[in-house]
Amino acid sequence: MFKLRRNLDQLDCFHRQKEHDVLNAREELKLCRQNIKSLVEQRNDMEEEIERQKAADNSVVVFRLRAQHKHLCQKLQSEEELEGHINTELKQQELELIEVEVELGRFSLLRQEVQEEERVFQALKAEKAVTRMQQERKASQNLQRKMQHLRDKQAAMLKKEESGCQKEIEEGQVNRKIAAKYLKETIKRMHQQEAEKKQQNRELLEKRKQAVKSLKSNIAATQESLRVQQSRAKANAQKKEQQQRQLRESLQAQGINNTKHMYQQKQLDEIKRKQEEFEKRQKSKRVEIVAKILQEEQLVKRRKRHQALLPKPSATDKFPSLGMAREKLLYYLDPSPPLAREERDTIKLREFSNISSSSSSASSDVEDLEETMRPEVDHQSLAESLAEPEFSGLWEQNCKKLLNEKTMLGQTEVKQEEYATPSGNLNMPAKKVHGKELKGPPFTSKPDIILFKDFEVGKIYKKKIILTNISYITNHCKLLGVSAHLKDFISINFEPPGSLSTGMSCDMQAVFQPMINEDLEGEVQFASAVGPFSVPVRCTIKKCDLEVDSQFLDFGLHVVGQTISRTMTLTNKGALATHFSLDTSTCLSPETSQVQMPSQVFVNTYQISGQNTTCDNQRSSASMGTDEPKQESQELFEALQQEQPVSEASATGPEALPEACVSTDVDAQTDQGHSDPGDIRLGNFREGEIGPFQSIKLEVLFTPTIPGEAELDFHIKFSDLTSKPIPIQVRAVAVSIPVWVVQPSLDLKICMFDRLYQDSIMVQSRASTALKLTFEVCLEMRKHMEIVPKTGFIQAQSSFNAQLKFLPRCSLSKDAKTFFDRDTGVLEVPMTVQVAGQVKPVHFTVQAVVTTSDLEFDRTEVDFGYCSIYQSVKSSVRLTNLSLLPQDFGFLGVPEFIEVQPNDGFGTLLPQETLQIDLIFSANKAKEYSFQLSCKSGINRDFRLSCRAVGVRPPLELSHSLVQFGATAVGDHSTAILYLINHQTNHIQSKQPIPPLVKDAVVPVAPRLFSFTLPKDSDISITPSAGGLLPGERCLVQVKFRPRLLEQEIKEEALRLLHRAKLLREKELERNRHAEQENKKEVPVETGKGKKAPVVPKNSNVSDGPQTEQPTESPNPADIQPGSEQYEEARASLLYSFTQRYSEFTIPCFVSDGNPPEEDRQAQPAWSPFNTLYLKLQCPAVQPPLVVISNNGHNIIDFHQVAVGEKVIKRLTVQNISKESLDLTSSVLDTHGPFSILNALRCIRPGENHTLVLAFSPSLEKKYCETLEVRSQKMTLEMTLCGEGVVPAVTCSHPGGLLDFGYVLEKESSSQVLKLQNSSAVAVGFRALLASLSPSRPQGGADKLAFLLGHYTDSQVQPTVGTQNYSGLSVFSAVPVEGSIAPGQSQDITVTFQPDHQSVNYSDRLTIELMNKSKVCVMDLKGAASSHNMYLYGGDLLTVPIESLLPALITSQPPLTESEVMEKPTIPVLVTLRACYSAGAITPAVRELQVGCIRSIQPSKKSGEFQWDNVASLQQQGFSVEPSKGTVEAGHKRTINVTWNPHCGYKPYEVVQTCVPLTLKWDETNVYRVTLMALVSATAD
Helix, strand or coil: CHHHHHHHHHHHHHHHHHHHHHHHHHHHHHHHHHHHHHHHHHHHHHHHHHHHHHHCCCHHHHHHHHHHHHHHHHHHHHHHHHHHHHHHHHHHHHHHHHHHHHHHHHCHHHHHHHHHHHHHHHHHHHHHHHHHHHHHHHHHHHHHHHHHHHHHHHHHHHHHHHHHHHHHHHHHHHHHHHHHHHHHHHHHHHHHHHHHHHHHHHHHHHHHHHHHHHHHHHHHHHHHHHHHHHHHHHHHHHHHHHHHHHHHHHHHHHCCCHHHHHHHHHHHHHHHHHHHHHHHHHHHHHHHHHHHHHHHHHHHHHHHHHHHHCCCCCHHHHCHHHHHHHHHHHHHHCCCCHHHHHHHHHHHHHHHHHHHHCCCCHHHHHHHHHHHHHHHHHHHHHHHHHHCCCCCCHHHHHHHHHHHCCCCCCCCHHHHHHHHCHHHHCCCCCEEECCEEECCCCEEEECCCEEEEEECCCCCEEEEEEEEECCCCCECEEEEEECHHHCCCEEEECCCCCCECCCCEEEEEEEECCCCCCCEEEEEEEEECCCCEEEEEEEEECCCCEEECCCEEEEEEEECCCCEEEEEEEEECCCCCEEEEEECCCCCCHHHHHHHHHHHHHHHHHHCCCCCHHHHHHHHHHHHHHHCCHHHHHHHHHHHHHHHHHHHHHCCCCCCCHHHHHHHHHHHHHCCCCCCHHHEEECCCCEEEECCCEEEEEEEEECCCCCEEEEEEEEEEECCCCCCCEEEEEEEEEECCCEEECCCEEEEEEEECCCCEEEEEEEEECCCCCEEEEEECCHHHCCCEEEECCEEEECCCCEEEEEEEECCCCCHHHHCCCCECCCCCEEEEEEEEEECCCCCCEEEEEEEEEECCCEEECCCEEEEEEEECCCEEEEEEEEEECCCCCEEEEEECCCCCEEEECHHHEEEECCCCEEEEEEEEECCCCCEEEEEEEEEECCCCEEEEEEEEEEECCCEEECCCEEECCCEECCCCEEEEEEEEECCCCEEECCCCCCHHHCCCEEECCCEEEEECCCCCCCEEEECCEEEECCCCEEEEEEEECCCCCHHHHHHHHHHHHHHHHHHHHHHHHHHHHHHHHHHHHCCCCCCCCCCCCCCCCCCCCCCCCCCCCCCCCCCHHHCCCCCHHHHHHHHHHHHHCCEEEEEEEEEEEEECCCCCCCCCCCCCCECHHHCEEEEEEEEEECCCEEECCHHHCCEEEEEEEECCCCEEEEEEEEECCCCCEECEECCCCCCCCEEECCCCCEECCCCEEEEEEEECCCCCCEEEEEEEEECCCCEEEEEEEEEEECCCEEECCCCEEEEEEEEECCCCEEEEEEEEECCCCCEEEEEEEHHHCCCCCCCCHHHHHHHHHHCCCCCCCCCCCCCCCCCCCCEEEECCEEEECCCCEEEEEEEECCCCCEEEEEEEEEEEECCCCEEEEEEEEEEEECCCEEEECCECCCCCCCCCCCCCCCCCCCCCHHHHHCCCCEEEEEEEEEEEECCEEECEEEEEEEEECCCCCCCCCEEEEEECCHHHHHHCCEEEECCEEEEECCCEEEEEEEECCCCCCCCCCCEEEEEEEEEECCCEEEEEEEEEEEEECCCC
């Protein structure tokens, strides 16, 4: 079917193509024939033209036309040939088309069959599509149901999750509260611990300070004693030399050989001295032996006493196996390595051997060694016995508990050691085979232990094991399995070999695949003919095994100034890398301190070797006591304290040094070392990474700077948590150089510039030969410092003195910038003494504080200005002592017109002290003064101060220069009156200092201007503050003192009140907390049967823990603004607590030289500073008896803006805060003013209040201000009343006049909105008044009657109030009737027109007026009502503009016929047209009528129709109506123009009248009978 359809489609396409080709050929043939026809016509025309030209004998044209003719003939021939060709092709194509049509006819039946099959196929396809659509719809529905189910499930899950989250949040909140409670307690405890720790550190620091102070004092005393001894030795040596000289002279005088005699005498003295030394040494040894014996006896007694208190030996002593097990367990628990113990024992032996070697005989050495070793053994046994528990067995139980808590994966080293021994691994009972006893396992494994060392998680490890039969029989082995906890990690590949003879072996493979990073232990179990046996398995993770080659570094003895280096090797024997760092801090963990204990014993014993026995015993016992419990250490310490006085008492003699031992003990107890570790430092490589099986060299440097022992303890810490820090101890001894300066720091104290200071430098030598010394001064200090002599020789074991000269120049800060601090004046110069043959030079420091000797004035010149001869002027200068030393000063040669105070210019200035010097200048003449004051210091330095002044005689004079006000209350005022007088008359000499030549010149006198300048923020006011005085005049000046509180004082008081309130709140919270805690304690908790503990409700105020109020920061004084609540409270508090205040003011009054220049009167006049007057005021202030407690305490009552005509009332309350009753009176206000008092004043007792009622009613638009005085016996309280009258500015959106509502259906309404805008700054009240509702309108229709009788002269005039509703309700209404409009806001007034019957005379008048009777707008309201939707408006009035006052008369009328009843009455309308006649021409008359359609609220038609009848008859009489008919949309109007143009035969003064009906169609039809009346008038309206 599809193939046949395709062939048919191809055939149809071929047929269409052939038809198209035939049509194209026919079109081409048609065009060709048209061309041939046009060419033939052109040829004929051309032949006719040729004949005409031939006849005209125009040969040229003929030849041209013949050529054209020939060309046309050729074209015609070619077109005919083309026609024949196209005709042939057309026939051929028509033939082919016919053949195709024949072929289509042959396939017509097949075409029908194919169409039928296609129809069936399309139907089947549609069915399949419908089926598929149904399936798709079902699938989509199923999918939607699944999606809905999934959404429901998700919603349920979300709801469940939300509930779970909410529950978790609630639990979290509860837990957070509990955690916060415990966190607060923890923080509090931590704070307490920190405070205790700080206190301990403070106490320790204080102890160290005391120790340092005592050490300094001891050093100073020692130095002083050494200095005394040296001076004494020097004096003895000089005395001895003098004696020897005298002896030598006497011997020489006697003739004896003095040299030989002196040598023999020296030999005898030397022998005697050695003998005395030997006796002293022997005596000290004897004392030491006695002290040792006494100490040993006391130790023996104490050991016996302790042994008597100890229990009997435990079971571990009876059973050596238990003792060995316990000793092994203690070995594993003891963190100290065995090497340290061995070292400790060897060090003890070495120490005691050193001590014993100092004795006199060999036999006593052995005895001393035995006796000294015995107490040590006793100490060890004592420590072991004291470490034993009180009850036997507890220690083993604790160890068992400790071992049982560990899992199989992490067993102890004891169990590992058991696995390591093959006898313990394969433990089997002894069996006999063939008469031979078989001991041990029947098979041995190679290796003995299946060991997987340093494994990594995730990798696979394999190991081959060989099992050998070592039994005496043929045996077999069978794999039973591995330990249960190793089954997940280890698998065994083992094929049973069968029977194995003795010595035969078999192999197996163990595969280990670790999953966890932990040590594992177990066994592989086998069965044999003899019995079961097992092969142990051990798996270990990567670990760090760190050690150093030596934990103790000893540098030995070295001279100061050298640098020595030692290295130690840190080795990691494990397979795990780690990060290491060197830590020199002393705060160690408990494990670290345990590791450090043995080395501490060694260090202490090493430090005390070579010293006396007392110090040895104390150090060793103290070091050993650290390993014992606290109680035992305390007992040993008490015993040592008891023994210490005995040893000190026994150590007699000048060479026994108990002070050294005591100081050493103190140093050991406080600082745990008596030397600075700063000389020993670590190398640059202090931290890094150490890999597996790697070694690293660590360097330690020793650079001694101070003689003595140096030590440094540091730890090597590792990032691996399982590796403990390794303690390292470094010790070194520094030996001082042979030559030193006795005073290494030479302090010259405080020195002044340009003054010479001297001091001596003493150099001491302990060398055995003379040495050359060279003193070097740095290049920068050679101008200021010198040492004499520069070079010298110091003898063996003697001293050398040099002289230091210091003369500091002023250029010291530039020359020695590195040594001299210019700001502090500290000079620190390093000096060097070069010693011949000595590597390190001797350094010492010269220190001084160099200061200046200057006295400085704060200014170089004092200008007293222009000083009146009647007054004194004081000017203050500040004199500063810039030196660090006190200096005397004095002003010498002071002139008589100046006075220097205090103490008449003499005194002493302490270092850096500044003293204010008052210079009082009193001019005795009107002239210029210029002088200098000389101030001399105690070292005769002169400091000058220049002064200048001008003495003047002022032109004006004050009647009083001092005003003393009486006690004035705060808020009140006091007034003083004085006069300013101009004493000048006509001419006077100028008071300015003038040259002598013009001194007697007379100048004219000008008026004087004056101006008082008040200090800023003062309580003083002066009236007038400026003005002018003519010669001989005087001016009254009023000075007013009005005390008030300062703003800064008020803000400070506000801060104080806030802080006080905060403290009260905290105390209240504390009291509540204590009360709650007591209530909790008093509530009994019953736990009996059936009784429940009281449940605290959720809403109770009982808190679970102490609640601390969050600290609130105190506000800044700048944040407290005037007028705020805190500000006013503080102000009131200050007023209530105010006592008194005294202040003084000096007010200057500036006086001018005359009037402004005549050319410019607005210019500033010339002011002379020397004409200035001064007025001194003394102002005491006291507490006010009367205060204002309302209006925030302000005395200003501001009524603000009030509309003119309105009245506002405010109240003011005053309180009597004095202790007496006050009679209140007031001043009289302006009777014609807007302010008034509405109540009377009365007497108020102490603490009582009184309220004043004040009213403000402005009548004009302006600002008002008056002062009201409330008077009492002690003060007058002034109150300022102010307000502003404002004319309300209210505008209406309607300008006024007529407001026409148009036509409305009766019993329906129409509304219009008016907007009132208030553009004034105050709220304005308004009223909407209707004339119909006015109470002043005449009742009963009297106004209508008057209108009808007297005023109805014009038909266009209507009364104000027109027709009203029959129902009695007002036709027009306004909403709202009254109200208030806020400033800048607007108000809408809705005016509604609602008639209840048909009329065109509805009217009223709406007046909108304000509360002050001013009118905003007046509107005449007009409206009409109709009973039909269509209406006609216009024409002349046929009735009076108001309805009749009489009711409608009911008269008898004849009955109407049926036709009259059916026919509706017509409505008469009169239209009068007046044409204008002028200048012989008539102007047509035109009138307008309006046809309207009222839009009803009820559904009806959209438009109405109107039509004029008999329009042709109107035209005959000259009337024309346009339009004659039409439609009117609802709610619209349409204008009809009625025009009258008289005809030619119109007679003048003839009235043309006709009547024409106008039909209005809506739901109903209404007919208006329009009467047209026309006439011609000379003056038409």
